[in-house]
Amino acid sequence: MVSIKDVAEAAGLSVATVSRALNGRSAVSDEARARVLSAAESLGYRPNVVARSLRTDRTGTIGLVISDVLNPYFTELARSVEEEARALGYSVIIGNADERAELEAHHVRSLLERRIDGLIVSPADGRSPLTLDAADGPTPLVFVDRWIPGCAAPVVRADGRGAIRDLVAHLYGLGHRRLAIITGPAATTTGRERVEAFRSALSEFGLSLPESHVGRGDFQAESGRLATERFLDLPERPDAVFAADNLMALGALDAIRERGLSVPDDIGLAAFDDIPWFPHTAPPITAVSQPTAELGRVAVRALADLISGGTAGSTVLPAHLVVRRSCGEPETSAPTGGATRE
Amino acid sequence: MVSIKDVAEAAGLSVATVSRALNGRSAVSDEARARVLSAAESLGYRPNVVARSLRTDRTGTIGLVISDVLNPYFTELARSVEEEARALGYSVIIGNADERAELEAHHVRSLLERRIDGLIVSPADGRSPLTLDAADGPTPLVFVDRWIPGCAAPVVRADGRGAIRDLVAHLYGLGHRRLAIITGPAATTTGRERVEAFRSALSEFGLSLPESHVGRGDFQAESGRLATERFLDLPERPDAVFAADNLMALGALDAIRERGLSVPDDIGLAAFDDIPWFPHTAPPITAVSQPTAELGRVAVRALADLISGGTAGSTVLPAHLVVRRSCGEPETSAPTGGATRE
DNA sequence: TCCAATCATGTAATCGTTTTCACGGTGTGC
DNA sequence: GCACACCGTGAAAACGATTACATGATTGGA
Structure with a gap:
């Protein structure tokens, strides 16, 4: 050389x-x-950027640890992060945690050893001690989508509560009363938030959420399939199921299809995270849509600010409901709140 | 520190x-x-791995440049590459070319400056001079999926010819005679290979492929939509359309849906690259399936071999047809070759 | 004319490692 | 008892860049 x-x-x-x-x-x-x-x-x-970095103590690189690279939500996030970072003169190294805490730790450690200038993390496990340390360490850190409660680091995320309330209103309006949810891991903030928002919206409509209607998933397709199978085995199966992410919705579809049942006639289905395939599934799936790309951009700008000594704070962007046909034929009246219809 | x-x-x-x-x-x-x-x-x-790398001239990192991170095929590839690399003690830095030659060049350059130990590339443009230089340079390089003809670097890819022939046989068996294709860029090997295989399979069945039935796409959804619109505007529209990747098939679905037409009654649709959503679209989509994860693993092993002074060669794995319902209700006889039915 | 400021350049220290070489001490074989 | 290999250790030289400081030349103002 x-x-x-x-x-x-x-x-x-x-x-x-x-x-x-x-x-x-x-x-x-x-x-x-x-x-x-x-x-x-x-x-x-x-x-030789290696030599340069050693001397200048800057690598011009930020790390991005995402929970699951097979999840279209996170790839869209990754793409917008890389794009914005490139515009600001940074390279991005992506670490995929595959929803596993130890893999997340591996990537955080490996990125820190690489002396990246800053880190964007969507923690697979909200208690990960290593990530917690990192957040308190000298390397600037921003959480995106999920976070670790009690950390000082800025959080960039979407608030799904309003959209989940709209979803419950939509389901209620269609006559569904027995509602079920497939949650993410309780160890993640989004896992908890979505089930809590769902539960409180239900109680607003005088509905309850019995334990049998809560399927514990892990944000991956297989867990959605298993949880749905259990729902279908209940003496009285739910009228509709809300999957807390798109992959578990995919698993739910698998399970429903295996039984020869139909959506929405036999059971309704809705998902958190809208993806390009949802308009084309059988039937098109009603979903809560996040401003994913914008989340990535905001997170990068916050991190760049921290790196250059700023004091960027947290950001919460709104999510909204996109009504399609997977919960039943739409009512004639307009949906509540900021929902759109396709 | x-x-x-x-x-x-x-x-x-x-x-x-x-x-x-x-x-x-x-x-x-x-x-x-x-x-x-x-x-x-x-x-x-x-x-401090930066200092260590400077001294040892090893970074323990390989670069992976993929054509489009929003394409599920490439994310599955990226995931398997990272997994295998990690098992072998390497980290992976992913560069997303977004199907743009200049972005590919940017990432190749940036990865080489970073002194990665080796590079896996799926070139967005088969003539990219920088990537060509890199292939002849000192850094070991392996092509995956796509390659640059005339380069000495090993190529790890799937051969879609047999599966495409099976697909044409399937379409012919269903009575389709006017077949169309949405191709990838002519600058990519996979773009060319898929249209050539399609054309030669057609001629085997005594069918021709008029220029009006060749839609030039770029492996992204929007191009699939535009090409399909042109097909639908033809005086005699095609019986069936073959999209050379899954994103263009998504675009085709968008276009067909906008016109209020139905698949497969009004027009049949098949795609290259099978993805988890295809069983659940309306209707389920017939597709050519590649051993994606295996391609990633083989590519990493070949690269690791080159890095340690070996002389790994190219690998070609078979692809196969997965018959679903998007080209018409399946015939009663078994499909040709290695096709599976769902 | 002279002093100081500015400019273009070179010398050498530095970043945090690994690794070569040298060195003294300790056994081992004869 | 002697030569020799080996072992544990330290000093110092790399790796390839950036940058503080020094230097000589040029310029400008008084």
Whole structure:
């Protein structure tokens, strides 16, 4: 590999001048600059960012730890994070936790050792001690989507409560009374928030949520399938099921299809997180839609601010309900709140 | 940040001994090792991998440049690559090219500057000069899925020809004669291969592929929508459309739905790349399925071999057809070749 | 004309590791 | 008892960049 020394030699200048010419920080004569640039060009010089980082203590890189790379919600998030970061001059290293706490820890550790400038985390486990340490450590950190309660780090997330209330109103309006939910892990904030919002919306409509109508999932498809099977085995099966993320909704569809049942005639289905496939499933699925890309952008800007010494705070963006046909044929009246219909 | 020097001081030993104790390479007395470990522990020492990489010229990292992170095919690939790499002791940095040649170049350049140990690329553009240079450069490189013809680097990919022939046989058996294809960019190998295989299978059945039945797409949803709209505007619209990837099939569904037409009654639809949502779309979509995760694993193993001085070669794995209902109600006879039915 | 400021450049220290080399001490084989 | 291998250790040289400081030349103002 050709180093700055080779360039200096070829240009007949010192490495210091070459460095200055290439970085354009301090004054260099036009003649020297030209010699450097042509030497660098003809030798195919590529700066060694490893050496640079060691000296400057900056890597120009931020880490992003997401809970599940197979979840379209998180890939959309990852894409917008990378895009915004690139616009701000940062590279992004993605770590996929696969909803496993120990994998999350592995990636957080590995990213910190890599001396990234900052970290964006969507914790797979809300109690992860390592991530907690990291949040209190010297490396700037921002939570996105999920967070760890009691951490000082800024949180960028969507508030699903209003949209979940709209969803319950929608279900109630369609005549559904026995409602069930497939939750995420209780260890995650989103897992808890969604079930709590659902429960409190139910009680607003005078409905209760018996334990048998709470399926404990882990945000992955298989758990949605299992929980749905249990619902279908109940003496009185639920009128409608709310899956707390899109993958568990996929699992629910698998289970319902296996039994030869139909949505929404035999059982209604709704999901948290809207994805491009939902308009095309049989039937199109009613879902709570988050401003996913915007969450990613805001998180990056908050992190960039922290890195440059700022004091960025938390952000909460609204989610909204998108009504389709998976809970029954839509009523004629307009839905409550900010819901849209397709 | 606490450095090896601090540990050495605390342990009352030289940095050399600390380094040896922590890496376990060369002999260190039990007593010294114990002192080092306890000092490192109590100081919370984390090695600086940047400095280590500078010295050893190894980063323990491989780069993965994929064409589109929003494409479930590539996320599944990315996941298996990361998993296998982790098992082999490597970290993975993912670059998303978004099907844009200049973004691909950006990521390749940035990864090389980062001095990754090896690179896995699925080129968004088969002529990308920078990627071509990289393939001939000192950094080991493996192509996955797509490749750049004329490069010496190993290619790990699936051969879709047999499955595409099975698909055409399936369509022919259902009585479809006017077949159309939405291709990927001609600049990609998979873009070309899939249309060529389709064309040659058609001619095997005595069918032709007029220019009006070739929609030029770019592997993204919007292009699938536009190409499908043109098909639907033809005086005689095609009996069935084959989309060369899953996102363009999504776009095709959008277009068909907008016109109020139905699949497969008004027009049949099939796709390359099977994804978990296809069994649940309306109707379930017939698709060519690749051994995606296996491709990722094989690519990583080939790259690891190259990195350690080996001479890994190319691998071609078979793809197969999964028949569902999007081309018409299945015939009663068994499908040709290795096709499965759901 | 002279002093000081500015400019372009070079020298060398530095970042935190790993690793080569040297060195003294300890056994081992004869 | 001697030579030799080996073991544990430390000093110091790398790795490739950035940058504080020094230096000599040029310029500008008084």
